[in-house]
Amino acid sequence: MSKKDKNIQITEREKMVDGKLISELVTARGDVIGTVLENEARFKAVLPEGEDFVLPTREEAYGCILREYHLHHG
Incomplete structure (x- = not known):
């Protein structure tokens, strides 16, 4: 028996905190x-549990967050 695919909607919400632009990835439920x-010339992906990863591009930071989300909530 195969699992049924689940589609989730993720949106990007940007805000300024202490003069720095922060992007949050948010589910349709608001989680x-x-x-x-942005951390100098790199980007830091921070998970809700506090774990963080430093990556060279914003797209890789988004990908890291999405992979972790699907790994634990898929």
Whole structure:
């Protein structure tokens, strides 16, 4: 028996905190699944549990957050 695919809607919400632009990835229910911060020439992906990853591009930071979300909530 195969699993049925689940589609979830993720949106990006940007806000300024202490003069820095922060992007949050949010589900349709309003749950924040991760935050992306610009850190000099790199980007930091921060998960809700507090774990963080430093990556070279914003797209890779988004991908990291989405992979972790699907790994634990898929």
